Amino acid sequence: MNSEKAGKVYLVGGGCGNPEFLTIRGKKLLSRCDTVVYDALVNPALLAYAPENCERIYVGKRAANHALPQDEINALLVRLAKEGKDVVRLKGGDPYVFGRGGEEGVALHKAGIAFEEVPGITSVIGGLAYAGIPITHRDCASSFQVVTGHLKNDAAHLDWKVLAATKGTLVFLMGMKNIEKITKSLIENGMDPKTPAAVVREASTPRQETVVGELENIAEKAAHLSAPALIVIGKVVGLREDLRFFDNRPFFGKRFVVTRSRAQASKLVEKIEEEGGATVMYPTIRIQPVDSEMERLKKAIGHIGDYSHLILTSVNGVALFFEALADCRKDARALAGLTVTAIGKATAGALKKHGVTPDIVPKQFVGEALVDALAPELSPSDRILMPRSKNARAYVMEALSKICEVDEIKIYETLREDRTDVDVPALLKAHEVDYITFTSSTTARYFAEKIGPDCAALMKESGAKCASIGPKTSEQLKKLGLPVDIQAKTYTIDGLVEAIKEDCINAH
Incomplete structure (x- = not known):
C-alpha cells in the first residue's frame, strides 16, 4: 500500500439483519478493502466478504455503551485513509438513517478525504x-x-x-x-x-x-x-x-445444529435459513487427503485406459479425483469410454460441474443400492477404479470384488473436527435447540464424542430432535443411544429438509 497517496472511505449500509440485504456495490467494496470498520448492528456474516488479510476494527455502539466515541471514529477513518488504506465503514441499515453517516461524511470532507456513501436497506x-x-x-x-x-x-x-x-x-x-x-x-x-x-x-x-x-x-x-x-x-x-x-415459514423460530464439515455445511444451512430457521454451525468432521493414496491415484490415472468403470461416492471424492486428474495434465476427456457411477445427487452434480454426466446413479444413495445397480453391468473382464474415503464401509468393495477386479484407493479420511465456535452442550442444557441434523454415521459418532459421555442423557433432557439423512446414519445414532426422531425418505440434503418440514407441520 502506498502511504503517500490517501485512500478512500466508503460509508456502506449493510442492511437490516439479513446478510442477503447487502447491495452488490457494498459486497464488491468489502471484497477488496484494506480495512473494515464496523458497528454493533452489522450482521457478522458480512465480514466474511472481506479479504482474509483485511484489518477488522469494531467500533460498535449500544445505547450509552460506546466501544469508541463518535469523534474518535471520525478521527480513525481520517487516519486510516491518510495511511493510504481503502476503508469500508460498515453500518447496519442505511448510513444516513440515524447512523451518523452524515457526521462521518462531513468529517471526511473537512479533512480532505475522498468518500462515497453506499445506501443500505433500512429497517424502516x-x-x-x-x-x-x-x-x-x-x-x-x-x-x-x-x-x-x-x-x-x-x-x-x-x-x-x-x-x-x-x-x-x-x-x-x-x-x-x-x-x-x-x-x-x-x-x-x-x-x-x-x-x-x-x-x-x-x-x-x-x-x-x-x-x-x-x-x-x-x-x-x-x-x-x-x-x-x-x-x-x-x-x-x-x-x-x-x-x-417471513414468520409463517415452516422453520421460523426453530434453531438447528448443523454437524456437517465447514466446507460442506453451506447447502444445508442455506436451505434451513430459506425456510426461516436459525442455524448453529457445529462441525464434527473435517476432510483430510491421504498423500500416499493420492500418489497411487495419480499412477492409476496414468493408466486410466486399463479401467472400464469409475465409481465416485462423494463430493469430496470428486474434488480430489479431478485435482489428481489436473496434476496428471488430463481433464474429463480422459474418462471417455468409462462407465461412470455416482452415489447421490450431490456427487452427480459435482461431476456435471466438471462436464461429466454419470452413466449410473442408484435410486437410493447407499452401498447396497450401488451394488444392485452396477452388478448386472459387470463381467469378470471388467476393472473398476474406486477412489473414496478411508472411512467408507467395506460392503461395496467386498461385493464388487466377487465379480471383477476393483482398485479401491482411499484418497481421504474423515477426522473429528475439534474446533468449534459455539457451546452446543450449553444450548442443549438451556433447551435452546430444536433439531440436530446428521448427514452421515460419522457425523453422529463424532457428535457424541464431542458432547461427551453424558450425550444421550443430555439429548433426552434437552428435547432436541435428531434428524437423520438415512438408515445407516440412523443405525449409528441408535448404537450411540441417541433417538432417531426423523429420517429422510430420500437420502439427500433435500430429503432431510423435507422430512424436518413434515415434522414441523405435524407438530402444529
Whole structure:
C-alpha cells in the first residue's frame, strides 16, 4: 500500500439483519478493502466478504455503551485513509438513517478525504416488510415519519403535537428504552389510544419477533423485547395478518445444529435459513487427503485406459479425483469410454460441474443400492477404479470384488473436527435447540464424542430432535443411544429438509 497517496472511505449500509440485504456495490467494496470498520448492528456474516488479510476494527455502539466515541471514529477513518488504506465503514441499515453517516461524511470532507456513501436497506422499510407491515398503503397511509427513539431533555426536542396529529405511519428507531414515554406523550398530545401499534425485534433474521397491540398497551405487551427493535404506529399495522410471510415459514423460530464439515455445511444451512430457521454451525468432521493414496491415484490415472468403470461416492471424492486428474495434465476427456457411477445427487452434480454426466446413479444413495445397480453391468473382464474415503464401509468393495477386479484407493479420511465456535452442550442444557441434523454415521459418532459421555442423557433432557439423512446414519445414532426422531425418505440434503418440514407441520 502506498502511504503517500490517501485512500478512500466508503460509508456502506449493510442492511437490516439479513446478510442477503447487502447491495452488490457494498459486497464488491468489502471484497477488496484494506480495512473494515464496523458497528454493533452489522450482521457478522458480512465480514466474511472481506479479504482474509483485511484489518477488522469494531467500533460498535449500544445505547450509552460506546466501544469508541463518535469523534474518535471520525478521527480513525481520517487516519486510516491518510495511511493510504481503502476503508469500508460498515453500518447496519442505511448510513444516513440515524447512523451518523452524515457526521462521518462531513468529517471526511473537512479533512480532505475522498468518500462515497453506499445506501443500505433500512429497517424502516425492510424490517417492517419482513413483519408483514407496509410503511405505506393507499387505503390507510400516504405518508410516514421516522423518528429517533433516543430522547433527550425529557423528549422536549420532539414536536409531540405534530407527531400525534399525523395521519400516516410513525416509526421510532432505537426507542425500546423509552417506549412508555413515547406512547404516553403521543396519547397526551391527542393521538387515539386505540391506534394500532407494533414492535418488531431483530427484523428479517430468524430471531425476529413481532408484538402487535394498540398505542395504549403496546409498551406493556412488548416489555419483554430488547433492542434492536423498532416501534411502528398507524393503521398499516392492521395489514400484518394479510401480508406476513417471513414468520409463517415452516422453520421460523426453530434453531438447528448443523454437524456437517465447514466446507460442506453451506447447502444445508442455506436451505434451513430459506425456510426461516436459525442455524448453529457445529462441525464434527473435517476432510483430510491421504498423500500416499493420492500418489497411487495419480499412477492409476496414468493408466486410466486399463479401467472400464469409475465409481465416485462423494463430493469430496470428486474434488480430489479431478485435482489428481489436473496434476496428471488430463481433464474429463480422459474418462471417455468409462462407465461412470455416482452415489447421490450431490456427487452427480459435482461431476456435471466438471462436464461429466454419470452413466449410473442408484435410486437410493447407499452401498447396497450401488451394488444392485452396477452388478448386472459387470463381467469378470471388467476393472473398476474406486477412489473414496478411508472411512467408507467395506460392503461395496467386498461385493464388487466377487465379480471383477476393483482398485479401491482411499484418497481421504474423515477426522473429528475439534474446533468449534459455539457451546452446543450449553444450548442443549438451556433447551435452546430444536433439531440436530446428521448427514452421515460419522457425523453422529463424532457428535457424541464431542458432547461427551453424558450425550444421550443430555439429548433426552434437552428435547432436541435428531434428524437423520438415512438408515445407516440412523443405525449409528441408535448404537450411540441417541433417538432417531426423523429420517429422510430420500437420502439427500433435500430429503432431510423435507422430512424436518413434515415434522414441523405435524407438530402444529
